[in-house]
Amino acid sequence: MEHGSFTDNSAATFSLTDEDHTIANAVRFTLNQDPRVTFYGYSIPHPSEARVNIRVQTTGDPAREVLKDACQNLMLMCRHVRCTFDKAVEDLKQPML
Amino acid sequence: MAIEKVLIANNTSIIQDEVLAHRLGLVPIRVDPRLFDYLSENDQPNEKNTIVFKLHVQCKRGSPRITVKSDALKWLPNGSELVKETRNAASDSSSKPETYTYFGCSQETIPEFVKNPIIPKYPDIIIAKLGPGQEIEPEAHAAKGIGKTHAKWSPVATAWYRMLPEVVLLEDIEDDLAEELKSKCPVNVFDIEDLGKGRRRATVARPRACTLCRECIRGDDWEKRVALHRVKDHFIFTIESTGALPPEVLFTEAVKILEDECERVITELS
Numbered sequence: 001m002e003h004g005s006f007t008d009n010s011a012a013t014f015s016l017t018d019e020d021h022t023i024a025n026a027v028r029f030t031l032n033q034d035p036r037v038t039f040y041g042y043s044i045p046h047p048s049e050a051r052v053n054i055r056v057q058t059t060g061d062p063a064r065e066v067l068k069d070a071c072q073n074l075m076l077m078c079r080h081v082r083c084t085f086d087k088a089v090e091d092l093k094q095p096m097l
Numbered sequence: 098m099a100i101e102k103v104l105i106a107n108n109t110s111i112i113q114d115e116v117l118a119h120r121l122g123l124v125p126i127r128v129d130p131r132l133f134d135y136l137s138e139n140d141q142p143n144e145k146n147t148i149v150f151k152l153h154v155q156c157k158r159g160s161p162r163i164t165v166k167s168d169a170l171k172w173l174p175n176g177s178e179l180v181k182e183t184r185n186a187a188s189d190s191s192s193k194p195e196t197y198t199y200f201g202c203s204q205e206t207i208p209e210f211v212k213n214p215i216i217p218k219y220p221d222i223i224i225a226k227l228g229p230g231q232e233i234e235p236e237a238h239a240a241k242g243i244g245k246t247h248a249k250w251s252p253v254a255t256a257w258y259r260m261l262p263e264v265v266l267l268e269d270i271e272d273d274l275a276e277e278l279k280s281k282c283p284v285n286v287f288d289i290e291d292l293g294k295g296r297r298r299a300t301v302a303r304p305r306a307c308t309l310c311r312e313c314i315r316g317d318d319w320e321k322r323v324a325l326h327r328v329k330d331h332f333i334f335t336i337e338s339t340g341a342l343p344p345e346v347l348f349t350e351a352v353k354i355l356e357d358e359c360e361r362v363i364t365e366l367s
Contacts, residue, residue, distance in 0.1 A: 002366075016362065023358045068366050071359045078356040082349055089345045 002064065011039075012063040014054040020044065024052045030070045030077070036061050098130045098148060098341065099123070099249040100237040104179055104197060107234040112225045120224055121152075121237050122249045124167050125339040127218040130252070132209060136240040142177075142198040144207075148215055148239040149173040149198060156227040163227045168220035170237070174210070176200030179236050198238065218340030252347055254337040261331035262307040265324040266299065275299035278323070281312050305333070 004012030016023075024042040031040040039057035056063040103118035110117075128148065136146040150170045156163045176198040204210055225233060244251030264286060270278055271292075278299050279287045288302035307325075314320045336344040 014366075016365070019358065019362070022355065023362060026355060027359075027362075064366055068363055071363045071366075075356050075359045075363075078352050078359070082352050085345070085348060085352075 004063065009062045009064070010060050011057040012055075014056070014067065016052045016054065018050050019052045020050060021052075024054060026074055027054070027067070027070050030073050031056070031066070034066065034070060035059075036066055098126050098128050098133060098239050098241055099247075100126070100150070101136075101240040101242070102238040104177075104236045104238070105234070106179060106236065107232055110225055110227050110231040110233050112233075117225060117233065117235060121170075121235065122247075124170070124222055124224070125218045125341060126215065126239055127213075127340055128215045129209070130241050130341060132207070133241045135242075142238060142240075144176070144200045144202060144204050146240060147176075147198055148204070149177050150237040150239065151178065152224075152237065153232075153234045154225075154227060155232040156229055158230045160229060162229070164223055165225040165227060165233065166220060167217040167222035167224055169224070170217055172215045173236075174204040174214075177236060177238070197236075252339055252341050254339050256334070256336045258332050258334045260327040260329065261333060262304055262309050263326040263328050264301045264304050264307055264313075265326065266301065266322065267324055268322055270299040270322055272297055274322075278313060278319075281315075282307075283310065283312060284308055287313075 001015040001017075002012050003015065021044070024044075028040055028042060031037050036058050037056065038059055039055065042052055042054045044052055054067070056067055058066050100118075100121045103121055105114050105117070108114055108117065112120075126148065133148075134146045136142060140146060149172070151173050152165070152170050154163060154165045154169055177196040179197055180194040181197060204215075227233065242250035244253070275287075275289050275297050279285075279289055284303075284306045286301060286303050286307045287299050289297045290300050292298050309325060309327075311325065313323050314325065334348065336347055338344045338347055342350070
């Protein structure tokens with residue numbers, strides 16, 4: 001669910017259901033590295049309800065695209081971590097002679 | 098996978114039914130939960146989403162007290178043995194009696210379980226204690242779940258992370274000061290290297306072992322010689338598994354979950 005304005009799509013608030021700090025904090029890290037982002041914050045309105053409100057403000061690019069890019073970057077990071085980790089575990093189990 | 102439903106055929110011990118069921122639920126089971134499906138309310142319990150265990154211990158009169166440990170749990174690969182009571186008087190007495198699970202085939206035929214029977218991970222967990230004349234006969238059905246619903250399903254005992262400590266020697270520390278520094282550190286982070294001509298210098302040998310206790314900067318002037326930081330992008334994760342999966346698999350699965358959540362968000366946004 002996105003709450004934005006029709007004229008200015010560089011700032012929007014996204015409301016995600018069934019999510020929590022797991023995804024929101026991780027995306028916060030990736031988005032704060034992005035030079036296009038002027039503001040990123042998330043809040044959890046009530047801990048008993050699995051809902052996260054994410055606010056993104058950018059320097060002109062549509063907020064939705066920037067958020068999507070950040071999620072893609074996060075996915076690439078996850079894959080990289082997994083590959084590197086798997087290789088390292090294999091190296092540990094069979095030390096290279 | 099953890100025990101979710103306990104069908105109690107007989108319980109004459111002093112442990113209450115619900116306490117016994119609670120204890121059985123917390124016993125870790127040595128099976129890979131990725132081989133099973135989730136069991137929801139409308140599903141029938143079958144060999145793809147349920148594991149059945151049986152426990153039958155009786156303490157005879159005149160014999161000493163028995164401690165029931167988790168190795169008494171026997172795996173039933175063919176499903177439940179408790180017969181459901183059907184009110185249908187016209188039912189065939191020759192047909193198979195209906196039990197609480199509907200196993201299509203024996204779980205023993207699944208390739209992963211041929212050589213490795215499903216047992217609790219630790220055989221010495223005390224489940225109950227029986228006095229003379231007491232008997233317990235529960236049948237336990239295990240199902241798949243996640244740790245968010247109940248901690249018994251969490252495959253992790255504890256997990257924590259810390260950042261790699263960085264110990265920097267701001268100036269050369271030599272001779273007696275070096276010896277003093279080395280003896281101060283309770284985990285032996287520092288080492289002495291010989292420079293020749295009898296002079297010794299302190300070096301940082303094992304920064305990973307540092308617990309940041311700050312003993313090395315206690316006392317006068319040490320703050321000017323030793324700086325303690327954390328490396329912001331180097332994390333040391335420690336993961337303890339309860340036994341179902343090895344810790345490296347747990348880490349990979351956790352990263353996969355984060356990836357899946359990202360994908361969900363991306364598809365929702367598009």
